[in-house]
Amino acid sequence: MKTAEMNQAESTSGLVLHKAAVYDLLLSLLTLGREGSFREQALRLAQLKEGESVLDVGCGTGTLAVAASRHVGATGNVSGIDASSEMIARAVKKAQRAKAQVDFRIGLVESLPFTDGAFDAVLSTVMLHHLPPKLRHRCAAEIHRVLKPGGRLLAVDFATSSAQNKGIIAHFHRHGNISIDEIVSILANAGFRIVQSGELGFGDLQFALAMTPPPR
Secondary structure (H helix, E strand, O other), X not given: OOHHHHHHHHOOOOOOOOOHHHXXXXXXXXXXXXXXXXHHHHHHHHOOOOOOEEEEEOOOXXXXXXXXXXXXXXXXXXXXXXXXXXXXXXXXXXXXHHOOOEEEEEOEOOEOOOXXXXXXXXXXXXXXXXXXXXXXXXXXXXXXXXXXXEEEEEEEEEOOXXXXXXXXXXXXXXXXXXXXXXXXXXXXXXXXXXXXXXEOOOOOEEEEEEEOOOOO
16 A cells, blocks of 8 residues: 555544445444445435446445445446545455545545546445535535536435444444534525435435536
């Protein structure tokens, strides 16, 4: 792993997760053992199409990005970024086992390493609550920048805080809760049009589907 990439990841004010195997276990617990169904529901809401370019922001161990690659097919492309080198290393191994072509990189949500208008769709799942408030706005602005005109963002996160809990689950909620109203407000301030929002149907997970302005 390049030293410059690792140093960049360490400079973020967001929470960087390092226990990749524990992360996978926790996600299974939080989706009540229905991670596969959760993943497919998210991808259906994102309305991915064959041939599209997709970015998974805060991709964790890459499970969603690998699944997205099946939806866009051989003519599409999928990238995933995460600030954690451990997460990216596990994601690369998952893609190799699945024979999926996914471009996984260490990167920061506040400075996405992609050109303007590079993607048709961006996915952000259980990531925003890891960011302090100011960084959430910077992240939304960066996502808006890398999306094509008329591009889609699916943001999924927890409706309530786990700050009162103890143990490993509390560790993964260090920055507290982010309500659906806050997600909608952040995206609207970044220039998105909210298409749909509500409960995802898995525990307290909620979602917002938003679009950038269409081409003129």
